[in-house]
Amino acid sequence: MEPSRLKFHVPEPEVRPGGTPDFSNVPIPKAGIAPRPPVDTKPEDMRELAYGIIRVLDDDGNPVGPWAGSLSDEELAEGLRHMMTLRAFDARMQMAQRQGKTSFYMQHLGEEAVSTAFRKALEPGDMNFPTYRQAGLLIAGGYPMVTMMNQIYSNELDPLKGRQLPVMYASKEYGFFSISGNLATQYIQAVGWAMASAIKGDTRIAAGWIGDGSTAESDFHSAMVFASTYRAPVVLNIVNNQWAISTFQGIARGGAATFAARGLGFNIPSLRVDGNDYLAVHAVAKWAIERARKNFGPTLIEYVTYRAGAHSTSDDPSAYRPKTEAVAWPLGDPVMRLKEHLINKGLWSEERHKQAEAEVLSGVLAAQKEAESHGTLHAGGKPSVRDVFEGVYAEMPPHLRRQRQQAGV
Amino acid sequence: MPRLTMIEAIRSAMDVAMGRDDDVVVFGEDVGYFGGVFRCTAGLQQKYGKSRCFDAPINESGIVGAAIGMAAYGLKPCIEIQFADYVYPGYDQIVSEAARIRYRSNGEFTCPIVVRMPTGGGIFGGQTHSQSPEALFTHVSGLKTVVCSNPYDAKGLLIAAIEDPDPVIFLEPKRLYNGPFDGHHDRPVTPWSKHELGEVPDGHYTVPLGKAVIRRPGNDMTILAYGTMVYVAQAAAEETGIDAEVIDLRTLVPLDLETITASVKKTGRCVVVHEATQTGGFAGELVTLVQEACFFHLEAPVARVTGYDTPYPHAQEWSYFPGPARLGRAMRETMEA
Known part of the structure; x- marks a missing residue:
């Protein structure tokens, strides 16, 4: 007898670009029906x-x-x-x-x-x-x-x-x-x-x-x-x-x-x-x-x-x-x-x-x-290059002071 | 003056810090009621209460992440990761968060936490209880990384770390908890009660972060070591008859480059030793710094002696551990080069 083969599952959204939007899988209850329990409720x-x-x-x-x-x-x-x-x-x-x-x-x-x-x-x-x-x-x-x-x-x-x-x-x-x-x-x-x-x-x-x-x-x-x-x-x-x-x-x-x-x-x-x-x-x-x-x-x-x-500004949602x-x-x-x-x-x-x-x-x-x-x-006013080196620690350690000097700032 | 083990000294540091400052809290796995698997926090919960010293779930990202939030509130958490080998789930919180909060918020928020963890091998701990991950922390800007080597320093460094305004990784070589260890595993253990660095003052004192110390003055070469390797280096110097100057770095970041360069310029030779794996290890950084600062004073290439680039083995521990014989060979080669 053939063994039953395992199937790998990857969920998918209901609709992709080109399809008709469908939120029937998001049940929306009526407003006002949810109870408001006292804040000390278990x-x-x-x-x-x-x-x-x-x-x-x-x-x-x-x-x-x-x-x-x-x-x-x-x-x-x-x-x-x-x-x-x-x-x-x-x-x-x-x-x-x-x-x-x-x-x-x-x-x-x-x-x-x-x-x-x-x-x-x-x-x-x-x-x-x-x-x-x-x-x-x-x-x-x-x-x-x-x-x-x-x-x-x-x-x-x-x-x-x-x-x-x-x-x-x-x-x-x-x-x-x-x-x-x-x-x-x-x-x-x-x-x-x-x-x-x-x-x-x-x-x-x-x-x-x-x-x-x-x-x-x-x-x-x-x-x-x-x-x-x-x-x-x-x-x-x-x-x-x-x-x-x-x-x-x-x-x-x-x-x-x-x-x-x-x-x-x-x-x-x-x-x-x-x-x-x-x-x-x-x-x-x-x-x-x-x-x-x-x-x-x-x-x-x-x-x-x-x-x-x-x-974000780096994203184009129409692709998905x-x-x-x-x-x-x-x-x-x-x-x-x-x-x-x-x-x-x-x-x-x-x-x-x-x-x-x-x-x-x-x-x-x-x-x-x-x-x-x-x-x-x-364009215009900028923070200083010195600010790159400041604030890594409360007090700048010697190696950062050296690197800042090498950077010429 | 009382002589303490390194465990007792570390406990005394936390006791002193908690006694002086109500904002110091201590937590971690098995740290509260039981007092830690190495007993470093024994008695602290009884003395300071459950809100100052408590058990945490087995969740290192949670332990570090909660400490970061507490530090943002204004506390000074000193947390224990049971073994350095277990820190990796918390690594993202250390690298992406603790290390950068001051910088990215321009000091609006800071992260004065101490992450204590037992490090290194020599206890037949296999690959999950023997690692030396210091280079994973020294590579991260915004962290300070400390490795103690004796009870006196452990207490003073830990108090300094707790009082420091920035996150400190505090590595405790577990093989040194109960006595100095020079790599001769077949000889009886020397307890700290028989060693002068086991003398630990009561009360508050600090050993400043960023300052190395010369453990053995010498003229023939400089050995840069920290943690357990400090004793391996001293043993190797005696056994080879090479008059080596042994420097205990104590703090890897920020590094005391002045003490290192003064010594190497005097001796003209340098060997770096650590227990951690070689590639990308902190020895590579030390060799580079010595080369940059002392090239024209060097009589020989700077050598490094390290753990091998393998996971830490169990049964073959003493072949893996860089003991005085392996270090001694590198020292002789450096003298002959």
Whole structure:
């Protein structure tokens, strides 16, 4: 008898370029149906939250269910402005890269709600360990756009002295840990920072950030083990934007139902949330942050969103996914959804929105003009070549002094 | 003055550092309740509590990564990797993160961590308990790499490393934990209680990073050594009758090039010895530096004696280990060249 032959399995996305976008494999539950357990609920009593999607805004832009109501009218309007600012900032910097003013850029298109809403749930002193697609933490935290641009341009006022790739910001004051550029490494560091806060009997909490693709890294596992073991006051965020460069999320997710479900084996409360719903993101972030601060330990949150733009300025998504896929994404656009909600509430209008777009753009342009007056990557003011040798150590050791002398600087 | 083993001296360093600074925390595999497989952290949890000294999961990237996060918060973690051979899962965190955080953030964040690990062979540990991976760290900008060779230095260097504002890789030659070892494995072990460098002051003192020391003054040649090889070199000098000046480098990065060049310019000959494998090893760097700084003073090519470019074998340990006989041959050749 013929032996049964083994078959090798490689998952594939539903559709490739040329096909019709199809998200029927992404079940979208109705808004408002997910329960909101008290923050001290045991993880085993809320396992279903790892499989659904917590949504607040319904299809008509109205807030429904137990997760609604975490934000005031003013905060909602501010949130819309933050998302619009991030989008305008991205568009200008994307263009600046195309104009040769910097080497590289990474935009947030379609994911603006995740980092901007999360930031509003944090307190001063809390610390993020972000990836390269959470600049909304800085925008919503009030970090000066011109300083971000100085970093992107590696100009004479670049706070990082030209040493880091564009968008790899760092600011202790604004609770934004230095972005590595390596993936997943910062996840366990967030847990370590949170452990330190607990060791010192402090009140501050940490937030780790990772993408769907890099949850496959072993550092994700390290972070989950340490967070679980020491019940660290940390919120572990997974931004599932469906694509890791050209690799669809199924390659990292494997046979698991959801990324959030990975937390269940560690007995870490694991929530899945509509990442394009500013209200839902804020409500879930607030819940997890309160839980951490009240010493109930870590929470894992999966934000279900879609990377509507390219991975970076070095990427062309039309080579691996249908061009119209972003339009077909069932959770819509975060800016449009919050705008619709504000219009429903009578707080906003089409005219007001157009006006706000112009105001936001003029703010971004003013920052850009100021940043460019201090140089861009290939023109104008630059960091010194001496800065290459400074800051490797607190005190420059003899061998670096020799090398700097040889370099003639 | 009390005489301590190198294990006790290392423990005393952590005890002193933890006593002086509440921000010093110690953790690693088997480090907490049990006190470490080599006993370096014995008693620290009882003395300072579970929040200052605790057991970690078997996850080296987690141990290093958590320490980096703690250091960003403001603590000064001194972590133990159970054997240097196990550090590789944590290597990415050391190379891509710890070593570069100060630089890439322009000092916005720093990483004052110490990564302690037992290194080297001589205990029949086979390929998973005998490696000397120092060159994997000396090659990385932003790290300091220390190899101690005796209890007095171990305590002073470790305190200095914990107080240092940058990440320090602290390698402890495990064959030296209980006594100096010159490679004569068939002779009785000399305990540290019978060696003057086993004298370790109570309380706080430092041995500065970046300073070498001359262990045996001599005029015929210079031997550059660190860790266990310091004793191998001293034995080889006695056994060959060659009046070698033996330098214990103590810190590989930053390196004390001044002490090295002064000695080689005086002796005109140099042999470099380490236990680690040869190709790409730290000896290559030392030979180059000596050649650059002392070429016109050299009477002979600079030689290197190292472990072979093979994994560390088990049963053939004493053929692999660069003992005084192998070093002695290279010394004689260097004298005759």
